[in-house]
Amino acid sequence: MMPIWTKSGKKHAVTLLKVQDCHVLRYISKEESGGKTSKLLVGGKNASPFSKSESAMEIFKEAGVPRKQKVTTFNVTDDAIIKPGTPLYAAHFRPGQFVDVTAKTIGKGFQGVMKRWGFKGQPASHGQTKTHRRPGAISTNKAAKVYRGKKMPGKMGNIYRTSFGLKVWRINTKHDIIYVNGSVPGHTNCLVKVKDSKLPTYKDCNKNPPFPTFFADGDEKLPEDLYDEEIFQFTDPSVTYA
Amino acid sequence: FSSSEYRMNSDGQPAKFQPPPKPVIIDKQKQREERRFLSPEFIPPRGRTDPFKFFIERKDMIQRRKVFNIPEFYVGSVLAVTTADPYANEKVNRFVGICVQRGGKGLGATFVLRNVIEDQGVEICYELYNPRIQAIEVLKLEKRLDDNLMYLRDALPEYSTFDMNMKPVSRLDHEEIPVNKLQVRMKPKPWSKRWERPKYNIKGIKFELPEKKMKEAQKWSQPWLEFDMLREYDTSKIEEKIWKEVSEELKK
Numbered sequence: 001m002m003p004i005w006t007k008s009g010k011k012h013a014v015t016l017l018k019v020q021d022c023h024v025l026r027y028i029s030k031e032e033s034g035g036k037t038s039k040l041l042v043g044g045k046n047a048s049p050f051s052k053s054e055s056a057m058e059i060f061k062e063a064g065v066p067r068k069q070k071v072t073t074f075n076v077t078d079d080a081i082i083k084p085g086t087p088l089y090a091a092h093f094r095p096g097q098f099v100d101v102t103a104k105t106i107g108k109g110f111q112g113v114m115k116r117w118g119f120k121g122q123p124a125s126h127g128q129t130k131t132h133r134r135p136g137a138i139s140t141n142k143a144a145k146v147y148r149g150k151k152m153p154g155k156m157g158n159i160y161r162t163s164f165g166l167k168v169w170r171i172n173t174k175h176d177i178i179y180v181n182g183s184v185p186g187h188t189n190c191l192v193k194v195k196d197s198k199l200p201t202y203k204d205c206n207k208n209p210p211f212p213t214f215f216a217d218g219d220e221k222l223p224e225d226l227y228d229e230e231i232f233q234f235t236d237p238s239v240t241y242a
Numbered sequence: 243f244s245s246s247e248y249r250m251n252s253d254g255q256p257a258k259f260q261p262p263p264k265p266v267i268i269d270k271q272k273q274r275e276e277r278r279f280l281s282p283e284f285i286p287p288r289g290r291t292d293p294f295k296f297f298i299e300r301k302d303m304i305q306r307r308k309v310f311n312i313p314e315f316y317v318g319s320v321l322a323v324t325t326a327d328p329y330a331n332e333k334v335n336r337f338v339g340i341c342v343q344r345g346g347k348g349l350g351a352t353f354v355l356r357n358v359i360e361d362q363g364v365e366i367c368y369e370l371y372n373p374r375i376q377a378i379e380v381l382k383l384e385k386r387l388d389d390n391l392m393y394l395r396d397a398l399p400e401y402s403t404f405d406m407n408m409k410p411v412s413r414l415d416h417e418e419i420p421v422n423k424l425q426v427r428m429k430p431k432p433w434s435k436r437w438e439r440p441k442y443n444i445k446g447i448k449f450e451l452p453e454k455k456m457k458e459a460q461k462w463s464q465p466w467l468e469f470d471m472l473r474e475y476d477t478s479k480i481e482e483k484i485w486k487e488v489s490e491e492l493k494k
Contacts, residue, residue, distance in 0.1 A: 009374045234305040239373040241328040
């Protein structure tokens with residue numbers, strides 16, 4: 001995470017996400033998948049092909065791509081279908097867009113009710129016998145049962161969670177880095193899924209995004225760094241209030 | 243005719259010819275090159291982050307340093323910082339103070355300046371790479387015996403007062419940074435932190451406490467810490483690489 005300053009002098013914290021060898025693996029049509037839209041399988045970071053069975057490696061062989069550590073699905077409209085095997089780059093996103101980021105949260109193991117659900121526990125003194133971090137009562141007398149989904153101790157973390165509506169401040173096309181506002185679930189160097197935001201406030205935010213994606217062998221030659229309009233670039237002189 | 247015949251020893255005998263002393267040539271440029279200063283925020287902390295992230299951050303830091311000059315300074319030097327302030331009369335705010343602590347790594351590196359203005363102690367924490375800073379001038383470049391001068395809060399206020407219109411103290415380029423071995427006198431206890439305890443390892447205070455208290459403070463010493471191998475973080479090789487990278491980029 002890094003600080004970033006706007007032209008008005010305000011500081012924002014920013015997370016760096018690196019797009020590492022992403023390729024489209026397979027196209028699944030609407031009828032095949034049984035959903036409302038067609039799907040595209042996308043694979044992430046490269047990994048060794050020796051620790052998986054032959055049947056699992058078939059998808060990668062078809063696409064002509066080394067084995068990927070993570071494979072995710074994206075629901076895609078019919079006009080945005082991409083041929084399997086095309087690489088995906090950070091330039092697919094542009095500064096000023098809003099993005100949802102999904103990842104597995106940091107696993108905390110088996111945790112008690114105070115850390116997992118934020119219960120208040122009991123006082124440390126004034127006669128409490130062996131009861132300082134316990135849940136207390138778990139149901140009423142009339143219910144005569146414990147409801148399903150009762151908050152109790154258990155394994156915490158290591159589940160998929162999403163942060164919605166994160167602004168993209170800056171994109172580095174040379175090293176494929178996306179600078180995303182705020183924090184993102186997951187530990188450092190974990191694998192993360194970045195999608196266009198589903199929030200209704202940001203529905204009309206993407207003005208002319210690269211559609212269906214940014215192709216490196218196309219005609220567009222992008223500069224190394226793409227900045228949002230409000231960002232203070234370090235090549236400029238210091239900020240003044242005239 | 244030569245005057246050497248008339249040179250006499252203390253005994254009164256004719257003195258032996260003494261050749262003049264050889265001139266000592268101080269190669270100033272070599273001294274300047276030998277003395278390298280790498281700002282501490284360039285050294286990456288120990289952790290599991292990808293070194294590539296520090297490389298990207300360093301590119302931004304070098305870019306800012308090309309446009310804006312961040313001078314070399316240490317904890318204990320007196321600095322004057324002018325920042326852009328939208329609420330000031332002229333939109334500029336100038337503060338003079340002694341650097342009490344330098345923290346943070348990378349773009350978020352900070353330094354705290356302390357001064358006593360009209361009997362009120364003021365500490366301001368500035369970010370080195372904040373674009374609102376218009377100028378950083380070093381009025382007095384010197385080091386102190388400690389890395390962290392937070393104890394000045396409990397010291398007599400005379401040690402933290404600096405004139406707002408202080409003139410910069412001139413010094414030659416190739417001289418070594420002077421270390422001010424000042425031992426500071428403290429206000430009576432209680433202090434904000436127990437500075438006599440060995441964990442702070444302060445050498446710049448003149449402790450006027452009784453011997454018994456000093457001995458009692460040594461009870462909290464942890465003599466095994468210096469032998470703990472897991473805490474060792476040798477930065478010499480990393481510093482060399484980063485120094486080469488940074489100096490090459492700045493010369494361009």
